[in-house]
Amino acid sequence: MRKIMSVAALLLAVPLLPAPAHAAQAATVVSPKRPLNVRAGSAVWTVPLRTLPHGSPVAIDCWVKGQLINQGSVRVTDQWDRLTDGSYVSDAWIRRSDAPIPACGAAAPVAPAAVAAAAAVTTTAGTVASGGTPLKARTAPAHTAPLIAALPNGTALTLVCQQQGENIAGTQRTTAMWNRLPEGTYVSDAYVRRAATPPPCTAVNQPVAAPAAPATGGEWTSPLPGFRARPGFRTANNPNHIGADIMSFTGTPIHAASAGTVTEVVCNIEAGHSCDQTGSPSIGGCGWYVKVQHSGGIATLYCHMVRKAIVQPGQKVKAGQVIGYVGSSGNSSAPHLHFEVHINAPPTGPQNAIDPIPFMRTHNASIG
Ligand SMILES: [Zn+2]
Structure with a gap:
């Protein structure tokens, strides 16, 4: 019933912006076979923001612990490097000097304004208030985007940020805003009860473009027909x-x-x-x-x-x-x-x- 697999412990990084005052360390992407993904967090299932070709220079601010990457070209590591714009790359694909990089938590003195900005980057609690029909979580903020999950009325939600999409009239409001959930899917804010308004999705926590997601549709069937x-x-x-x-x-x-x-x-x-x-x-x-x-x-x-x-x-x-x-x-x-x-x-x-x-x-x- 229980499954044990080798799964890396992970700590999803909370972006702390703006960048700390110390000098960033210059380094180089080593990824000869395909471009390296730059992501919004320290794991490969966080939102990809852009790619960097083999040999690209990067400027590293600090590092965080994240998903263990064991197929990199340089080393096996769970270290992820935060770049100066707040995005992340796995250190497994980075060639750099031996000069120490500060841990992001221990980053150099942060100005009070930066502390306030960092504190603002939090998630917001919400609840599905659909009135009965499950709320659909989709790959992009529109009802035509591929369906990932149906969340029953009353489901507790963690709202990362909000992005403009298709206008929806729901039980709570009529709005074009959609909430992004931690796994990268979107639910219409029209059906979400919440005390506070999540922050807008920024360059760091938002995909550059809506994911070019192929349909998850196609036919699905029970893996064990007749059994429940x-x-x-x-x-x-x-x-x-x-x-x-x-x-x-x-x-x-x-x-x-x-x-x-x-x-x-x-x-x-x-x-x-x-x-x-x-x-x-x-x-x-x-x-x-x-x-x-x-x-x-x-x-x-x-x-x-x-x-x-x-x-x-x-x-x-x-x-x-x-x-x-x-x-x-x-x-x-x-x-x-x-x-x-x-x-x-x-x-x-x-x-x-x-x-x-x-x-x-x-x-x-x-x-x-
Ligand atoms: Zn099981």
């Missing part, structure tokens, strides 16, 4: 459970929930154990699993298979195609499918997991 998931996403008892469990029988075919490309076929289990044996709640790991990348930055994960999946990494699969069979490998007490849905993938991690039950319901493939 039980609610269990991030419960009070199990806050690290980031999927839905669908109880079933050993050998039941597991279907790809939508068309995509298989990106991982892995045995994920605590050292000293085998995925080819029935697991137990005392063993860590999600056993034999498959990860499929779909369009629109959606990825799905299928854990605890009885044996290695029948698909290969790199293989294209159709919606409903059989990819493996139900089992109880890894951290599992009975045959079931642990099913995860991630947005803004790759990568996949706790940070971008969403509750599969409402997601699948929204996509006409209810599992609950």
Whole structure:
């Protein structure tokens, strides 16, 4: 039921602007294969702001701890460098001198005005007030943008900032403003009850252009037709459970929930154990699993298979195609499918997991 995977601890950076007074350190991007993404935060699932080609000069103000990047060209590190405009790059792709860079928290004396500006960069609490119908979270501030999640009435929201988009008449107000949520999706402010108005999305916390998001649509289907998931996403008892469990029988075919490309076929289990044996709640790991990348930055994960999946990494699969069979490998007490849905993938991690039950319901493939 529980899944243990190597997921980097992360601390999303809060931009502290304006830049501190010390001199920025000159450095160089080393990314020969493709341009380096400059992001709004210290993890690859934060909003990309622009790219820098191989050899580009950068000016580093300070560093923060963030997502571990282990495929960089220079080093393996969880350090992210904050550039002078408040954006971030992984230090894994940066060649620089050995001169120490200050940690952003310990940055040089900050003027009182800067402290006030920094204090203003906070999130705002809100609540979905749709009156019944779930509020749609989309990839851009318009009802035509691809749908990512449907948030039930009463859902607590963290509002990062507001951006102008399509005008919507809702229960709370008629407005063209949309709220950006931490995972980078947007909800119309017309249906959000809130005490304060979130700040406008700035150059740092806003994409340069609306994401050119491919549709997440296409057909979706239950990975285990005829079986029902039980609610269990991030419960009070199990806050690290980031999927839905669908109880079933050993050998039941597991279907790809939508068309995509298989990106991982892995045995994920605590050292000293085998995925080819029935697991137990005392063993860590999600056993034999498959990860499929779909369009629109959606990825799905299928854990605890009885044996290695029948698909290969790199293989294209159709919606409903059989990819493996139900089992109880890894951290599992009975045959079931642990099913995860991630947005803004790759990568996949706790940070971008969403509750599969409402997601699948929204996509006409209810599992609950
Ligand atoms: Zn589970």
